[in-house]
Amino acid sequence: MPSQRSPPPLEFAHGTTTLSFAFQGGIIAAVDSRASLGSFVGSKTTQKVLPVSSHILGTMAGGAADCQHWIRALKKEALLHELTEDGRRMSVARASRILANHLYALRGYDLSVGTMIMGYDDHGINSKDDHDTRSSTPYIYYADNTGLRIQGDIFAVGSGSTFALGILDTEENRYNLSVDEAVALGIKAIRHATFRDAYSGGYINVFLITPKDGWRKVYTEDIARNPEIWKALQTEINENS
């Protein structure tokens, strides 16, 4: 009789949902805003998208303090790079590498970090474009506390990532979406993840990065105050009162 192996211990992966994908109009980063202290909601308004430079964003999943601290350390190094390298911005590859190296050095110390470093590079770095045009290749790197660092076009990180990927992967025309459609896709994926995942919720925040303008926040919504539901609730209460 073959002996039964007990199932591996349940790994609790970073209570949150963050996602990002590249498309023709830029890079979309969409996140929820719930921070859980065990089963208590510690914060409904956490900022899970953290700026690294004018053209690079980092997302937060896992331990809030670990992500906040190490991405801020990365921000400091990116700024120092700009100041010492004659105004040239740090590339996404370099930024993500610096972070991944810090995390690899602290392997075994029980950090919890699952982040995506994404953005565009300055002109002339890693691109086949000539020096006058800004590089238009989007870069998204996933880095985590094991020291893993991988590049990709689409990532979702956190306990709600599987639900978000379900929505993202069923959109076959993802690369050719317009900006509005891509933002809507990000919103839909996060909303679905917060619906199904107990550890995600709060606000949906969506950011867009373009080679020309850098990053900016394009959408924020309080899930509790979803406009259609809120309006329906108000009319119902007004009718009944």
Add this chain to the structure above:
Amino acid sequence: MMEAGMHMPPKRKPLRSGANTSTLDQRRQEGLIHNSEGPNASLGKIDHGVTENPYERRFSPYDFNGGTCVAIAGPDYAVIAADTRLSSGYEILSRNMSKLHPLSGKCILGSAGCKTDVDQLRSVLDIKMKMYLHNHRKTMSTPAVAQMLGNTLYYKRFFPYYAFNVFGGIDEEGKGAVYSYDAIGSFERTPVTATGSGQAYIIPLLDNVIAHRNRLDEKRDLPKEEVVEIVKDAFLSCGERDIYTGDQVEISVITKDGIETSFFALKRD
């Protein structure tokens, strides 16, 4: 994140079947022999994992001294309040121990958790405030202190300060600024926050009344006197349901003119 654990003695597990439970125990039950006799005499009631299933005893550097802190930001004021009870286990060590600590004339740190870690954290922050003052010839601004507190907590990421903090003050524009922290330094500026043993009782109440969430009536600006009354109500409710909160509430209101502190009595049970 540290969990507030009750230190209860481990449960006695039943003896494995087949063990000899007859003669000695029967005689003990009949009152013929006491624990001071027999093979387990030297152990008395403490089992060191020898006769029953092994368990681990371990020294914990932390103690949980309880308490709740609250902070609320207004348009030109910040209210920060905390109870004054100091407990350990089921005992009350003091009914009059302050959890609030002004770091500058414009900001106050409120900390619950392990008193010794709180005291050490305050010392470290005071020293850093003084060094900044000497180096830059001006007092640290409230947002800068908030970041410094976050960094100080993360500095001890692998042996944390068991301190649950709220930080409130007036920022450079004269508006109220309140920051909430976790034990290792992640922080966020929020309009309202509470921390400590009564956190789960107070935050939902403040979410509804102060942050005006899940209400259909019009939101209005609250004057600081009304906010103080709401804080008193919140602590009354919290004191009813949380054993570590009670005795007295110390309420400090910070405005650009300074800090005013008042006390409000709670139930001492």
